Amino acid sequence: MTDSGFLSAINVKKSYDQxxxxxxxxxxxxxxxxxxxxxxxxxSGKTTVLMMLAGFESVTxxxxxxxxASFTHTPPYKRNIGMVFQNYALFPHMTVAENLAYxxxxxxxxxxxxxxxxxxYLGLIELGSFGSRYPGxxxxxxxxxxxxxRALIFEPKLVLMDEPLGALDKKLREQMQFEITRIxxxxxxxxxxxxxxxxxxxxxxxxxxxxxxxxxxxxxxxGDLYERPANxxxxxxxxxxxxxxxxIISVDGQSIQVKMPAGAMIRxxxxxxxxxxxxxxxxxxPEKLFIRKPGQSYDNAIEVKFLTRHYVxxxxxxxxxxxxxxxxxxxxxxxxSASTYSEGDMxxxxxxxxxxxxxxxxxxxx
Numbered sequence: 544m545t546d547s548g549f550l551s552a553i554n555v556k557k558s559y560d561q562x563x564x565x566x567x568x569x570x571x572x573x574x575x576x577x578x579x580x581x582x583x584x585x586x587s588g589k590t591t592v593l594m595m596l597a598g599f600e601s602v603t604x605x606x607x608x609x610x611x612a613s614f615t616h617t618p619p620y621k622r623n624i625g626m627v628f629q630n631y632a633l634f635p636h637m638t639v640a641e642n643l644a645y646x647x648x649x650x651x652x653x654x655x656x657x658x659x660x661x662x663x664y665l666g667l668i669e670l671g672s673f674g675s676r677y678p679g680x681x682x683x684x685x686x687x688x689x690x691x692x693r694a695l696i697f698e699p700k701l702v703l704m705d706e707p708l709g710a711l712d713k714k715l716r717e718q719m720q721f722e723i724t725r726i727x728x729x730x731x732x733x734x735x736x737x738x739x740x741x742x743x744x745x746x747x748x749x750x751x752x753x754x755x756x757x758x759x760x761x762x763x764x765x766g767d768l769y770e771r772p773a774n775x776x777x778x779x780x781x782x783x784x785x786x787x788x789x790x791i792i793s794v795d796g797q798s799i800q801v802k803m804p805a806g807a808m809i810r811x812x813x814x815x816x817x818x819x820x821x822x823x824x825x826x827x828x829p830e831k832l833f834i835r836k837p838g839q840s841y842d843n844a845i846e847v848k849f850l851t852r853h854y855v856x857x858x859x860x861x862x863x864x865x866x867x868x869x870x871x872x873x874x875x876x877x878x879x880s881a882s883t884y885s886e887g888d889m890x891x892x893x894x895x896x897x898x899x900x901x902x903x904x905x906x907x908x909x
Contacts, residue, residue, distance in 0.1 A: 548572035549733060550596075550701060555605035557591055565591050567757040569605070575700070578727055578734045580744040583754030584780070590705060592754075593737045597703050598622050609701065625694030625702035625732075629709040631686045633678040639689050640665070640674035646697045664692040667726060684715045688722060695730065704736045708743065720746055741781055745769065753777050774815050775902040778826040785832070785871045787825040791816060791901065799901045801825055804867025809843040810896040815903050827899035829860065829874035832892050834882060841893035847871060849884040863890065 550573040557566040566588045573579050581589035594600035596607060598619035607615045614622055626632075633642050640661050647657045665671045668688040678686050687707060694702055707723075708716045724747050727734060738744055744751050745765040752762045753776075761773035772778035779786055789801035789809070797813045801823060811825050835844055847863035850870070859881065861873040873892055875881065884890060 549575035549577075549610060550735070551608045552592070552596075553606045553608070555592070555595065555607060556603045557588075557595060557600065558603045561603075564603075565757055566595075569759060571752060571759070571762060573733060573735065575733055576731045577749040578724070578736065578747060580736045580738060580748040580751045581754060582738060582741060582744040582751050582780075584739060587754035588757040589737050589739075589752075589754045593703055593705055593735060596701075596735060597624060597626060623697075623699050623701075625697070625699040627687075627690050627694045627702065627704040627707045629706040631678070631690045633686060633690060633693070635678050637677070638674060639670065639676050639678070639681070642678070642689060643674075643693050643696050646693060650697060660696055664696045667729075668692045668722070682715075683711050684719055687711065687719055691723065691726065695726070695732065699732065701733045701735070704734060706737055706739075708738075708740075716743070723747065745781070753780060755780075772814070772826065772900065772902075775824045775826065775905050778814075778824075778900065778902065783829050783872070783874065785827050785829060787827065787865070787871065788867075788869070788904070789823050789825050789901070791820050791823050798896065799823075801901055803845065803865075805845075805865065807845045807866075809845070809899070811899045811901040812897060814900040816901050822904045823901045824904050825899050825901050827894055829872045831898035832871070832873040832894050834861065834873060834875070835891040835893040839893065842896040843899070844891050844893040846889055847892055849886060849888040849890050851886065852884070863892065 552569050552571045555566060555569040556564055558564050569592055581592055583589045591600060595602050598617060602615050606613050637645065643661045643664055644657050647660060661674065665674055668691065670685060670688060673685065681689065708719050711719060720743060736747065748765055750762060750764055751768055753760045753768065755776050761768060761777045768777060768781050772781060775786065778784050787803065789803050792800045792802050794813065799811050799813050799816060801809050801811055803809060809825065816823055833841065835841065847865055850862040850864055853860045854877065856877065858874055858876050861875065863871050865871055
């Protein structure tokens with residue numbers, strides 16, 4: 544059971560064949576005005592959850608509430624929810640203004656109020672002079688802005704967005720991320736947003752629910768997900784990461800001593816490792832690692848073999864081979880004074896214990 548919020552899902556499950564569960568046990572609470580993202584790989588259950596919230600898919604068991612009232616069995620047209628899809632879903636034979644007016648017309652709003660509301664929302668999406676154009680005369684970004692305005696114009700409390708930026712190129716996608724968050728902050732509606740793009744989720748969300756195999760692995764703020772992932776799956780899925788195999792030697796509160804395959808001993812923060820011994824995965828992000836220089840002191844240091852360096856403009860990635868097999872990546876800001884290495888050079892890389900977390904190995908969970 545979750546804490547009661549504006550929108551709550553309580554023990555929600557979904558099965559299409561009454562045998563296997565696509566969504567296994569979905570619990571979430573959403574505060575009014577939050578921007579919540581359902582994030583996960585394809586087939587993880589996030590879109591199925593969105594369709595149940597919209598009423599397009601039935602709930603096998605469990606309950607969904609808004610303002611404390613169940614609407615699990617309420618038909619979609621009575622839920623008063625705004626929807627934004629990847630394919631825009633605009634009426635091609637209607638002008639932009641007519642597309643925006645449509646949700647107000649079906650709600651029998653007076654013509655004068657419709658005209659004023661359409662003008663207001665055209666201004667909101669910065670397309671004030673585009674009302675007489677047809678969707679086919681607009682760019683992809685402009686069509687998506689119209690689709691967003693149409694979902695908002697009847698002032699729903701809840702807006703559901705299913706991969707709305709998936710069809711846009713990278714630059715336009717980033718512009719639309721800014722537009723959606725700008726309009727969200729201005730109007731204060733509640734959003735449940737589905738994406739498989741982790742950067743998009745981290746950029747836009749108040750909180751993120753990370754899905755895998757029909758189960759929410761962690762539901763937290765972007766900062767908490769990145770800095771304190773709940774398990775190895777979240778650590779691997781959110782952002783760049785090095786996942787190093789090891790063996791737990793001892794546990795002292797939140798501090799764990801881990802033996803690396805080549806014998807080096809390191810210290811890490813305790814993640815979901817409850818056992819005092821056994822195999823583990825140590826998560827340490829590339830930007831938390833340093834190529835050690837004389838006189839510098841860190842909690843952990845290991846010797847590695849240099850493989851190659853990739854220049855990416857504002858930063859560079861250094862790739863190294865671990866003594867016990869596998870690779871580790873270091874990410875550093877680009878600098879004219881950056882060290883240069885030849886393939887095969889032995890280098891010491893180091894990091895602080897507070898910047899790495901030990902998790903149970905995913906294949907050792909059961």
